[in-house]
Amino acid sequence: MSRTRIGLGLAAIGRPDYINIRFNNTIDKSIDAFKNNAFRILDEAYSLDIRDFDVAPSYGLGEQFLLEWNNSRDYKDVSLSTKFGYTYVANWEVGYKGKHEIKEHSLSKLNEQWAISKAFMPNLNIYQIHSATLDSGVLTNTDVLSRLSELKERYQLKIGITSSGPEQTKIIEEAQKIVFKDKALFDSYQVTYNIFEQSCHTILKQLLAEGKSVIIKEAMANGRVFRNKQFRAYLNNYDYLDNLSAKYNVGIDAVALRFVVDNLGPTIVLSGASNTNHLKQNLKAMSFELNDMELSQLKSFAISPKQYWQERSNLEWN
Numbered sequence: 001m002s003r004t005r006i007g008l009g010l011a012a013i014g015r016p017d018y019i020n021i022r023f024n025n026t027i028d029k030s031i032d033a034f035k036n037n038a039f040r041i042l043d044e045a046y047s048l049d050i051r052d053f054d055v056a057p058s059y060g061l062g063e064q065f066l067l068e069w070n071n072s073r074d075y076k077d078v079s080l081s082t083k084f085g086y087t088y089v090a091n092w093e094v095g096y097k098g099k100h101e102i103k104e105h106s107l108s109k110l111n112e113q114w115a116i117s118k119a120f121m122p123n124l125n126i127y128q129i130h131s132a133t134l135d136s137g138v139l140t141n142t143d144v145l146s147r148l149s150e151l152k153e154r155y156q157l158k159i160g161i162t163s164s165g166p167e168q169t170k171i172i173e174e175a176q177k178i179v180f181k182d183k184a185l186f187d188s189y190q191v192t193y194n195i196f197e198q199s200c201h202t203i204l205k206q207l208l209a210e211g212k213s214v215i216i217k218e219a220m221a222n223g224r225v226f227r228n229k230q231f232r233a234y235l236n237n238y239d240y241l242d243n244l245s246a247k248y249n250v251g252i253d254a255v256a257l258r259f260v261v262d263n264l265g266p267t268i269v270l271s272g273a274s275n276t277n278h279l280k281q282n283l284k285a286m287s288f289e290l291n292d293m294e295l296s297q298l299k300s301f302a303i304s305p306k307q308y309w310q311e312r313s314n315l316e317w318n
């Protein structure tokens with residue numbers, strides 16, 4: 001069995017709306033209900049041996065919930081990751097029509113968000129640039145990069161990037177070139193990879209071989225792996241996923257996560273579960289293995305990154 005760990009991401013847990021295809025949109029969206037739910041999921045996750053938790057300042061109250069949980073439980077064996085670069089601006093307004101998060105990769109934003117996130121120490125293990133892109137200029141911003149290098153040295157953190165969009169491979173290649181005192185700045189790469197978007201496969205394998213942490217997000221393609229009439233091009237894919245789900249007696253979610261584990265073998269694959277039921281179903285990914293024939297069939301589901309990210313940008317927040 002692979003040594004990939006399942007981690008829990010808080011993107012859907014700390015704010016009332018998220019960019020997912022939600023089949024159940026009738027949940028209580030009050031702050032109290034979300035906070036109770038967050039604590040329930042975090043406790044359940046810990047009891048199910050999850051030790052890796054990923055958050056960001058833009059996940060609404062996600063950082064606050066995780067911080068309160070971390071302080072109150074006082075576990076010594078959890079590994080937390082957070083990010084800088086996006087600010088949540090929807091102010092818990094359900095159905096908010098504007099942009100929910102604003103991107104800013106400046107040194108002042110880094111310092112402002114670090115001042116809050118540093119409270120996760122000593123359990124903070126990875127500090128990441130949230131959605132590093134070529135056009136944001138963050139990978140050539142020496143003020144930001146030197147500050148990250150300083151934080152890395154001073155607090156013994158791993159420094160990482162997260163990437164999104166059709167140019168993920170190029171972004172990773174640029175990030176790999178950044179060196180401080182003869183050492184690569186980035187130790188960790190959080191990347192989108194799933195049955196439809198496999199364009200980073202080769203470079204991720206290379207990073208793993210170099211001993212870097214590879215964290216996979218969006219293993220369920222924001223819900224697009226689940227049968228949905230909106231995505232007619234995937235109908236044959238959905239039939240095949242149904243067969244695997246029946247064969248292994250697990251949900252499509254577990255098949256999608258298992259594909260990542262067996263095909264890539266990353267350090268961590270994130271579950272984006274928003275309730276304990278989904279979390280338990282997601283963890284069934286660790287109960288079986290896909291065979292070579294099944295893997296090669298699932299590999300053939302990949303679409304072009306351009307098409308994948310175009311489709312993602314058309315998804316709504318709900």
Ligand SMILES: NC(=O)c1ccc[n+]([C@@H]2O[C@H](COP(=O)([O-])OP(=O)(O)OC[C@H]3O[C@@H](n4cnc5c(N)ncnc54)[C@H](OP(=O)(O)O)[C@@H]3O)[C@@H](O)[C@H]2O)c1
Binds near residue numbers: 011218
């Ligand atoms: N740029 C970045 O840095 C970035 C971007 C995205 C994600 N992330 C990280 O990755 C983490 C993982 O989240 P994700 O967005 O990647 O989510 P994901 O795993 O791609 O997708 C979660 C989707 O799957 C659905 N789902 C999960 N389990 C299910 C089940 N058993 N049955 C039915 N539906 C199920 C969820 O529905 P419900 O919503 O109804 O649960 C949701 O629509 C995030 O929390 C975050 O930490 C980072």
